[in-house]
Amino acid sequence: MIFHRDKSADGFVRRLRSYILQRFEGVWHFLEKVPFAARVINKVLINTAVTSTRSRPHPSSTLSPYTSWQSLTDKSYFARHLPASATAFPLPPIDDVLSLFHRDPGKARQCPKSTLLFPVFAQYLTDGFLRTEMNDRTRTTSNHEIDLSPLYGRTKEQTDALRTRQQDASLRGRLKFQGINGEIYPPFLFEEDGKTVRPEFCNADGKPLLDAPLGFDAASQNGYERQIFAVGGDRVNATPMVSMLNTLFLREHNRLAAELTARNPTWDDEQVFQTARSILIVIFIKVVIEEYINHISSACFKLRAEPAVAWKAKWNRPNWMTVEFALLYRWHSMVPDDLLWNDATIPATAMLHDNRHLTSVGMQQALFNTSTQNACALGVFNTPTFLTAVEKGAILQGRNLNVQTYNSYRRAMGLRPVSDFAQMTGDSVRQKALSDLYGAPDRLEFYVGLFAEDVNANTPMPLLIGVMVALDAFSQALTNPLMSEHVYNSATFTDWGMTEVGKPQSIAAIARRQLGDSANDLLLDKVRMTRKDWQRIFDRF
Template structure:
């Protein structure tokens, strides 16, 4: 059954239709640099200005039952204070808390909602657009800035920047533990693949995996999380010393961290060859800056292009936006965190070394990467599809672990309804479940559980929507990503006009930045040579 599109809004429909059609016109626009820049600026601004821009008038501080710095309980308030405007240890929020919507008895029992994520008849829905690299990449780069504090979920441990802290650490102290202090490079070791070829990897974190003793050179790097502590010694022995506590959690995460480590060290070699008078510190800092901008460019030009159905390819253009009212200090929001909980994009099984393998076997299992090698494993990853983002498609082991706790957190933080967020983002409020999805079964289950669309929760509503044609994600998810991703990537200090130049990155570094557009570029210059390039892409 087709979805009722009457509540999509004319301007939204027109924008999507225009950007998703007329390819010859878009090709012409993008062939003219001046015209391309003007259109890029117009489209980016048109997305970001759909909602009120930063600073947020509220943060999670409004829900904290204690006055910061004291042990005195306070009344939960929803007014703006100086603390709520500047204390970024509390996560931001787009809409104020809605205690009435979240009051007990108004929403379904959380356990009853498991059916919305469980696969229908055990069947997996695969993406028609995305390879497995897509969810790997998303988890890797979002985990670096969407960092909820597990001791107090109203707070965060984020630097609020796309700063590759998963590679370099969150603090200078952590960064120094990972540096070799020779030639600007990060610490590495050579490890052999099954075929005997050696490749570069981070050093191992544990000195004694049997006893759980950390290598003394990495004391203070991070506190191991519970999953890591419970690992058998043979897996623990292969965990790498990397920037954040979750960096070893999943095979794709480790691949991308390893790739960045190799690229950082490769850039150091190129810089040292061209600037022999540079000391270790300048080589390190410049290589780090170059790599961060490379990743920002890939996010803007390859990743964003992949998730949209558009023919126009957005790009980073620092000079165009500095006078915009949205050009403000970054602050990650709870809604942005929920928008990126794409657990349904991870299949329960994947192909490893030609054999079907349970996905959970890749958790905390770095030996799989070491044995196969980075290039071959990345190519195999890109030869198979991710699963489709949406309801009724989450791996069973992630439903209790991730999906239901996310709904619980939404209620704890008193998030407003799905319809309230549609309205905030410039979509008309829906009046029936068939305006969210054309799938009869989904409509039926939502009606059974929620009764009316006005009672639908933000997180459930996000993923109840149908994925748009030739897109990787649903419409409201795309809108919120467009707003937060563009406004937070483009305000990175390295993209400021007075910083984004040859003086900052060096002429050689400037050339590296402008000659690197894709993940494939990074992979094929950081793996042992073979006869033909590895095929690496987000697109099936």
């Protein structure tokens, strides 16, 4: 159902820009093919997204309510877009707020644009750098970079444990792997007893080097039977779909390493590994912008991951993940209650921490299954029951860290504050629920406000989430060290590596490169984040 909210708080300039970018599709596609025009438009659109608010470094962090040298340098804490500010009014009881997120059984709202591949990729992407310390939610274990840590690990010790570290040409520079049903997958984490971590993934004292799979109870579940993989991230094994993407990038790393070894036979294991890693991180960043962000964007013009956009930009500053970014990426409502997997309907809960669903069908079929499953719509009243506890944790994190109100972040992002809930949603049910709980928009919590907004036309995102995702995506992806002016060259990647980086990048394209003649076009043609039946709509001005 499409709700028509009052857009007066969006501002005239933003409404006009959206109106133009979402129309005249033929003109925009023509301009994409004119190199100079495409570069200029690409730069303008990216700069417009990033400069919607002030640039880093942020003066505030979750370390303290004031600015200090430690708060400006200790990246074991989250940065803040806005300083902490305790609310001057009582907030509604947490269980009452949770009722806003509850999905009635059998009444999931579907996203008109996204397949399940979109939220699965979002999870894989953000699990690499949005990492809250479970015992102290002011802190983070993030490296603050898009570095494929779910594949490579967060630390050198983890990376070393995942590598073959062999000089033999057939294994040089590779990540560890195993064969299952004729395909390549990561090795298993556990011994056959399903509880003991394999010695190769432990240190000299027998302590596991890899982060334990989050949410997996090795005491009651058999990790060997469920084919829990040895991987760099603690959330990779959460679902077979996330494991699917990690496996895809493991295969791509090993493909790159094999090519580099063949082209540079004098290179040792270390140089092959590090060069393949660098190439793959840039390929991944290009997928982030050229497939993932373009899917989020409502514009007809397709954005490109052009490193030069950031080289002279005032916003080119070292990355530091913010607590607000960690909160806004809780897209639990996009998860279906059930998944159609090889013509069988399987409850989403039955697929948790069980990679047999991946290995039993293989990579191509798993990509197809994920891409032909519709995602659910982002927003309130649509979170599956098994994820409502996670919503509660997010609301509490926002409260405990004194995150400012929803309207405060609208102001910070260059939007007008809303004065009426009708400016957030055209749904009278949502309007009444928000009014009953909060009374007025100025009392609305940041986290709740993000998801109470209507999804905008031609994007899976509500307005404020979309603005903040674009801001952080570009300012974090294009400022990656590998994308910098004096690093992004053949000296870093080799001439062949630069050619690989320059190819069109998407999940389907990566799968095709690996599969070659064995690629099944009937399956891979369906691998996309955008639903095949999605049609652009022309929203009101």
